[in-house]
Amino acid sequence: MQLKGSHRFPASAHTIFNMLMDADTLAKITPGVSTLEATGEDTYKAIANVKLGPVSGSFSGDLEVADKVAPQSFLLKIKQNSKIGNVSANVQIGLQEVGPEETELSFDGKANLSGLLARTGQRVLSGVANTLTKQFFQALEDELSQTRQHPA
Template sequence: MQLAGKYLLHAAPPKVWATLMNMDTLAKVVPGISRLEKTGDHTFKSILDIKLGPVSGSFTGNLQLDDLQEPSAFTLKAQQNSRIGNANAAIKINLSPVGTDDTEIVFDGDVKLSGMLASLGQRVMGGVSNTLTKQFFSNLEKELEKTPAS
């Protein structure tokens, strides 16, 4: 399943970058995270509780921030497992300045699903991923508003 889009945030790229690289903030903005534990410089063990259409599940796995090019790009890699299936994703994220105080985030990646997750179908999973993406950016905007400009 392809996951791609763009979003405009009202904060400069260095502030967005710092917010996304902060483990505590990341735990607040990623929908469904109930636990995020640092295991390395840019690697984390995670537990997510997510409702996927008619099915809900608890996922455990790893998140990794890779190919870091501060403050303009990185790749988010995730491997999540649950009793209802597994999800593996690699999503390239680019942050571009728009004027002096805004950032456009463009994301593009692939999510591979197996088990019951894969059987839910593209329509259900596409709707779920759109909802989770909107929640992520809404949560990120709220965190950016709380944090003073650096």
Template sequence: MKLTGSYKIPTDKQSVWEALNNPDVLQKCIPGCEEFKKNSDTSFTATATNKIGPFNASFTGEVELQDLNPPNSYTLVGQGNSPVGFASGEAKVVLTEEGKQTILTYNVEANVGGKIAQVGSRLIDMTAKKMADIFFGKFSDEFSSAGLSASNESNSVVATKFNKKIIYAVATLVSLGLILLAIY
């Protein structure tokens, strides 16, 4: 599975970088996140539950930050497990400043197995876009008392299989700073 996208966040790059590395912010922004724990400066563990098609899956996963270039970029490498499947992959997250806002761009490559991999690609694509938009909307709201939301620059999903966890990281992104472990 490959997933790419970019979002405009209404604040400076340093603030976005700090929020992408703040477990409290990420737990609030990741849809269905029940627990998000920082194990070290470069390692996180999370649990999230979400519905994908007929599955109501609770994923537990680990994400490690690599290739750190603060506050410009990093790579998220992670894996997650659930009774309905497993996922592993990596996401490259790049931040660039544009005026008074930051453009967050991500590229994800993921592998998925188990029952969750059998969900149709159209449903997976729609769910992935929805989850990323929810994450970035909440993430953007962390920076704006006016409630401005993140603007989706280009959220194109090319997938034959699905991994909810990966979007979180990216999302944590995306974060998950969107892969953050919940099954995306």
């Protein structure tokens, strides 16, 4: 399944990049993630509860941030397992400043699915992926707003 899209945020690329490199922030803004625990430098154990159309499940696995070029890009490597199937994905994330305090985040990658997930249907999974992406972008925007209202 192809994963591709972009969204503009009212913040510098540095701000967005730093937020995405923070495990606590990432856990808070990623839909379904209940735990994101560091297991090493740029590697994490992730647990997520996700509903995919008529199918829902608890996923457990690894997440790795690779090929970091601050604040322009990084590669997310995801391997998640559940009773309803497994997901393996590599997603390239890019950050491009398009103006003062405005950054476009783009992502491009591919997810490989197995088990019941793979049989659920491309159309259903594409719709779910779009919904999760919108939730992620909205949560990141909300987190940016809170950070601006309550600077650390």
